[in-house]
Amino acid sequence: MALQDRPHAHAGSGAVSSGDPAVALGGVDITFHLADGGRYQAVKGIDLKVHPGEFVSIVGPTGCGKSTLLNAAAGLLAPSAGSVGIFGKPLSGLNRRAGYLFQQDALMPWKTALENVKVALEPMGVPEREADLRAREWLGRVGLRTFVDRYPHMLSGGQRKRVSLAQMLIRNPEILLMDEPFGPLDAQTRQIMGNLLLDLWSRDRKALMFVTHDLEEAIALSDRVVVMSAGPAAGIVADYKVDLPRPRDIADIRLEKAFHEIHRDIWASLRVEVQKAYAMGEGRELVGGDAS
Amino acid sequence: MKRMKLISLQILVMLVFLAIWHVVTTTSLFGDVKTMQFFFSTPGAVLARTFKQLTGGDIYYHLGITLTETVLAFVIGSLAGILFGFAFARRELLSAVFDPYIKAANALPRVVLAPIFALWFGLGIWSKVALGFTLVFFIVFFNVYQGVREVSPTILANARMLGMNERQLFRHVYWPSALTWMFSSLHTSVGFALVGAVVGEYLGSSAGLGYKIHEAESVFDVTGVFSGMLILAIFVIAIDALVTMIEKRLLVWRPAQSSTTTA
Numbered sequence: 001m002a003l004q005d006r007p008h009a010h011a012g013s014g015a016v017s018s019g020d021p022a023v024a025l026g027g028v029d030i031t032f033h034l035a036d037g038g039r040y041q042a043v044k045g046i047d048l049k050v051h052p053g054e055f056v057s058i059v060g061p062t063g064c065g066k067s068t069l070l071n072a073a074a075g076l077l078a079p080s081a082g083s084v085g086i087f088g089k090p091l092s093g094l095n096r097r098a099g100y101l102f103q104q105d106a107l108m109p110w111k112t113a114l115e116n117v118k119v120a121l122e123p124m125g126v127p128e129r130e131a132d133l134r135a136r137e138w139l140g141r142v143g144l145r146t147f148v149d150r151y152p153h154m155l156s157g158g159q160r161k162r163v164s165l166a167q168m169l170i171r172n173p174e175i176l177l178m179d180e181p182f183g184p185l186d187a188q189t190r191q192i193m194g195n196l197l198l199d200l201w202s203r204d205r206k207a208l209m210f211v212t213h214d215l216e217e218a219i220a221l222s223d224r225v226v227v228m229s230a231g232p233a234a235g236i237v238a239d240y241k242v243d244l245p246r247p248r249d250i251a252d253i254r255l256e257k258a259f260h261e262i263h264r265d266i267w268a269s270l271r272v273e274v275q276k277a278y279a280m281g282e283g284r285e286l287v288g289g290d291a292s
Numbered sequence: 293m294k295r296m297k298l299i300s301l302q303i304l305v306m307l308v309f310l311a312i313w314h315v316v317t318t319t320s321l322f323g324d325v326k327t328m329q330f331f332f333s334t335p336g337a338v339l340a341r342t343f344k345q346l347t348g349g350d351i352y353y354h355l356g357i358t359l360t361e362t363v364l365a366f367v368i369g370s371l372a373g374i375l376f377g378f379a380f381a382r383r384e385l386l387s388a389v390f391d392p393y394i395k396a397a398n399a400l401p402r403v404v405l406a407p408i409f410a411l412w413f414g415l416g417i418w419s420k421v422a423l424g425f426t427l428v429f430f431i432v433f434f435n436v437y438q439g440v441r442e443v444s445p446t447i448l449a450n451a452r453m454l455g456m457n458e459r460q461l462f463r464h465v466y467w468p469s470a471l472t473w474m475f476s477s478l479h480t481s482v483g484f485a486l487v488g489a490v491v492g493e494y495l496g497s498s499a500g501l502g503y504k505i506h507e508a509e510s511v512f513d514v515t516g517v518f519s520g521m522l523i524l525a526i527f528v529i530a531i532d533a534l535v536t537m538i539e540k541r542l543l544v545w546r547p548a549q550s551s552t553t554t555a
Binding site for chain 1: 460464472544546
């Protein structure tokens with residue numbers, strides 16, 4: 001995998017030959033305190049490193065804590081135990097070097113597409129006129145040049161995701177976190193958005209953590225696919241490399257033989273977890289403390 | 293075509309109403325004409341009086357007074373409502389402690405406060421503004437409180453991830469959200485500001501529309517009472533149209549839907 005120059009490594013984690021990982025989760029446990037006084041351990045003992053330039057997908061059965069993991073990397077959620085390192089430094093508070101693409105609509109409905117993208121530059125102190133210019137440029141890049149003055153409710157689901165993508169990328173974050181961003185979209189739109197994402201990402205290859213429940217999407221997009229076990233106390237059960245050539249077209253790549261082989265391998269381990277999750281079924285909510 | 297039909301039907305309702313009123317008060321079918329006219333006046337007399345008043349200058353002085361009171365009650369009530377709504381929404385303890393008192397105060401029929409306000413603020417405009425204030429304040433307060441509390445957690449988390457500080461969050465997220473809720477109750481709060489003003493005037497004052505109606509009533513001038521009510525209705529419709537215009541301007545970003553109101 002071709003990696004470009006990375007930020008200077010800090011002393012301390014010298015063991016990693018290729019410098020500090022963009023995101024390093026070490027022994028992360030996350031336990032939720034429920035309203036009724038009970039506890040729910042979502043994930044347990046997670047060790048995961050995502051290096052700069054790497055596109056890593058996280059797949060797993062529903063409710064296995066994939067999003068929880070992403071929130072920990074974003075600093076939206078503090079782990080109950082373990083460490084979160086960002087480029088070799090322990091994370092405290094929000095992760096200022098990351099951008100986050102949410103599954104649900106996260107645009108401000110009272111702002112137009114342009115204003116929504118522009119506002120992302122305000123915390124960085126970019127002057128108004130430059131912000132306007134850059135926001136228009138980004139909206140053009142995601143194919144919304146003629147939609148700048150539309151309010152979110154006037155846009156389709158796919159178009160709103162494009163605005164969110166522009167809003168996130170305009171800040172040029174070093175780490176991209178995406179939580180099933182194309183989940184609510186229809187199949188065709190997902191494919192178009194997938195290709196758009198690959199196109200934008202391949203220009204400057206940031207570290208990217210992509211949560212999805214769609215294995216095909218995960219393989220088509222990523223360099224690595226991480227499989228999580230069924231919750232509660234979900235962990236990582238497998239970590240696969242996807243050695244498919246880039247640039248890829250995510251519609252075409254699904255037809256290739258190599259794709260099928262990788263798919264078969266990963267599905268073999270994912271299927272066990274999906275079945276476990278189904279077997280627990282509705283009982284999952286009733287699980288009180290830590291089972292293991 | 294449909295619209296024309298609707299408007300003609302609406303006009304028909306008015307004509308039938310006026311015709312019945314006219315027949316009841318100018319013929320002896322339902323009793324003595326003099327007695328009927330004493331109690332109900334006649335549509336002709338009311339319209340004539342209204343026309344005379346609207347073409348004279350005196351009524352505009354009274355309208356001006358009522359308008360001033362309404363605007364003051366609305367502005368002061370809204371400002372206080374926004375301020376307290378924000379404070380209570382962001383400070384859990386504050387809202388928890390004051391919750392029963394706010395509920396109790398809101399449950400009180402505001403009319404009983406009118407004499408007290410007349411005592412405190414005199415018979416001038418301020419006792420009416422105070423009465424309108426107590427009505428407007430709670431509507432705006434509850435809406436702003438709700439607006440701040442019900443900001444979508446995703447929008448908030450997204451704004452935080454974009455690096456916004458507290459001030460920027462306020463400006464781009466909390467404030468617009470609270471305003472939305474406030475504007476959705478704009479018709480109600482403006483209406484209540486007017487109710488406060490007119491009721492206050494009615495109960496004790498020397499100027500304003502409520503005073504005009506009360507004055508006519510005290511000399512058994514039924515024509516004057518109805519004429520005052522008609523002018524009040526025209527006034528309310530005009531203000532409401534203005535509010536609708538402002539609302540459309542400010543809430544362009546919203547999908548078309550019926551506005552929610554808290555009464």
